[in-house]
Amino acid sequence: MKASEFQIDANSWNDARQLTAELQREHSLRLADRDTIKNISFDYWDNDGGTSWQDERKGDQFTGALSKFQEDIPLDDVAADVRDFRNLASLADEFNLKMPVAIIDHKLPPLPLLPRKGWRPLAALDPSLSRKGVEDMFGEILEISSMGLNGSLLLRQEVQDAFFSGLSTFLAARIAGVRWVRKARGEEIPGARLLTAAAGGGGGSTSGEGRISGFQKWTVHTIGVGYSLYYSGTHACRTGAIYLNAPTTPVDVHLPMGTLYLAANAGFGGGYVWDKSVITVPNPTPAPGQPPIYYTKAF
Numbered sequence: 001m002k003a004s005e006f007q008i009d010a011n012s013w014n015d016a017r018q019l020t021a022e023l024q025r026e027h028s029l030r031l032a033d034r035d036t037i038k039n040i041s042f043d044y045w046d047n048d049g050g051t052s053w054q055d056e057r058k059g060d061q062f063t064g065a066l067s068k069f070q071e072d073i074p075l076d077d078v079a080a081d082v083r084d085f086r087n088l089a090s091l092a093d094e095f096n097l098k099m100p101v102a103i104i105d106h107k108l109p110p111l112p113l114l115p116r117k118g119w120r121p122l123a124a125l126d127p128s129l130s131r132k133g134v135e136d137m138f139g140e141i142l143e144i145s146s147m148g149l150n151g152s153l154l155l156r157q158e159v160q161d162a163f164f165s166g167l168s169t170f171l172a173a174r175i176a177g178v179r180w181v182r183k184a185r186g187e188e189i190p191g192a193r194l195l196t197a198a199a200g201g202g203g204g205s206t207s208g209e210g211r212i213s214g215f216q217k218w219t220v221h222t223i224g225v226g227y228s229l230y231y232s233g234t235h236a237c238r239t240g241a242i243y244l245n246a247p248t249t250p251v252d253v254h255l256p257m258g259t260l261y262l263a264a265n266a267g268f269g270g271g272y273v274w275d276k277s278v279i280t281v282p283n284p285t286p287a288p289g290q291p292p293i294y295y296t297k298a299f
Contacts, residue, residue: 006176006177006180006282006283006284007176008172008173008176008280009176012172012175012176012179013172013176015069015171015172015175016168016169016171016172016174016175017168017172019065019066019069019171020164020167020168020171022065023063023065023066023082023164023167024160024164025065026063026064026065027086027089027160027164030086030090031086031089031090031093063079063082063083066078066079066082069175072178072179072182073174073175073178073179074174074178074214075174077256078167078170078171078174081114081167081233081235081236082167084114084115085112085114085163085236088100088114088138088141089156089159089160091129091134091137092134092138092156092159093156094129094134095131095134095135097131097134097135097138097153097156098138098153098154098155098156098159099112099113099138099153099154099155099156099159100112100113100138100141100142100151100152100153101113101151101152101153101154101159101162102144102147102149102150102151102152102237103149103150103151103152104149104261104274104276105276108276109162109165109166110152110154110158110159110162111149111162111166111232111234111236111237111261112159112162112163112166112235112236112237113141113142113144113151113236113237113238113239114141114236114237114238114239115140115141115238115239115240116238116239116240138153141239143239144239147237147239147241147263147271147272148263148267148271148272148273148274149237149272149274162235163235163236164235165235166233166234166235166236166259167233167235167236169234169235169259170233170234170235170258170259171258173257173258173259173280173281173282174214174256174257174258177214177216177257177258177281177282178214178257180282181214181282214256214257214282215254215255215256215257215281216254216255216257216281216282216283216291216292217252217253217254217255217291218252218253218254218255218281218283218291218292218293218294219250219251219252219253219291219292219293219294220248220249220250220251220252220253220262220293220294220296221248221249221250221293221294221295221296222248222249222250222251222264222266222296222299223249223296223297223299224248224249224264224266224299225247225248225249226246226247226248227246227247227248227249227264227265227266227299228243228244228245228246228247228248228264228265229243229244229245229246229248229251229253229262229263229264230242230243230244230262230263230264230265230272231244231255231256231260231261231262231263232260232261232263233258233259233260233261234258234259234260234261234278237261241263241272248264250293252291255279255281256281257281257282258281259278259279259280259281260278260279260280260281261274261275261276261277261278261279262274262275262279262294262296262298263275263299264296264298264299266299273298273299274298275296275297275298275299276298277296277298279294
């Protein structure tokens with residue numbers, strides 16, 4: 001397969017839809033489980049942002065469906081996002097609360113919000129996980145004014161639908177992209193490689209240890225100069241934006257395989273401005289030996 005022939009093939013779409021459906025089923029089975037909520041203090045609020053998926057997956061019924069793909073497709077970042085989202089959804093269900101989302105554009109689905117990596121408001125949280133404590137937690141997650149996004153609280157079911165719909169698209173690109181690179185190892189795919197990483201998707205792996213994640217090098221051109229670039233997955237956004245590189249313009253970045261939004265600190269006072277276009281990674285290269293080039297009109 002030549003680099004220019006990359007596409008999300010039917011098998012990858014089917015695998016992504018099946019995997020997402022299994023994750024949703026697991027989610028429904030575990031929702032509002034008191035044992036799940038009690039375990040949040042161990043799985044979610046650790047000082048170092050949590051332990052690795054490999055360490056946690058024993059007995060972890062949040063991400064079990066991912067195990068069948070783990071040998072071929074790097075999914076640490078997805079596992080972290082799924083686990084954190086389900087923890088928040090379990091709390092929302094337990095205390096009958098709406099969930100925090102970001103609005104990139106009213107024409108786009110709401111973007112579920114996850115806490116930044118390493119976030120730990122445990123000291124302000126009642127050990128019994130009171131409604132007031134969880135409301136305060138969700139309020140902190142919703143403090144995203146510096147990110148250039150409007151925040152809102154929506155019904156849990158609506159937020160779940162948005163999360164898993166975005167995740168299905170993200171997974172299709174990840175699965176197809178990694179298979180594309182593996183299949184074409186014998187020929188040059190400019191900018192595409194498999195490397196050790198601690199970030200991807202909505203929020204990155206909770207581990208700094210070396211599992212493999214698929215990236216592709218891109219060159220991004222912006223309207224302004226001197227900006228730093230950030231990204232989010234289409235299924236969820238961390239309240240601490242995931243840094244890519246600086247300064248623009250142009251600037252080379254290594255984007256994780258998936259479906260993404262880009263942002264830059266191009267707003268007033270260094271606030272973030274978001275590009276509303278969805279970027280699919282990997283992407284065919286424009287010329288032999290050249291990485292994909294992206295021109296944003298947003299910043």
